Amino acid sequence: MSIKSSIQNLIRKSNERAQFVKEFNMLLQNAYTNRELPFLCEISIVDGCSEFEPANSGFSKGGLKIEIKSEKISFTDKRNVSQMILSVKELLQVLATLNFHTLLVGGTENRELTAYCLADYLKYDNFTF
Numbered sequence: 001m002s003i004k005s006s007i008q009n010l011i012r013k014s015n016e017r018a019q020f021v022k023e024f025n026m027l028l029q030n031a032y033t034n035r036e037l038p039f040l041c042e043i044s045i046v047d048g049c050s051e052f053e054p055a056n057s058g059f060s061k062g063g064l065k066i067e068i069k070s071e072k073i074s075f076t077d078k079r080n081v082s083q084m085i086l087s088v089k090e091l092l093q094v095l096a097t098l099n100f101h102t103l104l105v106g107g108t109e110n111r112e113l114t115a116y117c118l119a120d121y122l123k124y125d126n127f128t129f
Contacts (some may be wrong), residue, residue, distance in 0.1 A: 020098060045061050
């Protein structure tokens with residue numbers, strides 16, 4: 001693979017990640033507006049946890065952060081928002097394809113983020129060849 005095609009591939013992947021985040025934020029905003037979500041949430045690309053990073057990761061920013069736009073959130077609120085993501089296997093596959101390895105969930109004022117290793121949630125039940 002030439003350097004030119006490698007750079008083009010990197011740009012294409014970066015654009016896919018940015019487009020994914022943009023579209024996901026629009027989805028979350030619509031869900032909040034339609035009262036499907038109790039909190040307005042915003043997703044951004046951040047540094048992930050280095051201990052969750054796969055050995056062959058080519059991206060320095062492997063974290064996907066969900067910020068719950070509320071001053072006061074409970075542990076249960078954070079858990080419910082994280083489960084919204086972690087319970088959808090197809091979404092986890094897309095995140096893995098986009099080289100995300102960490103999900104971080106927290107609130108606007110709450111500096112404590114809860115970190116999840118996405119690979120732990122990608123394990124398949126009854127997987128056979």
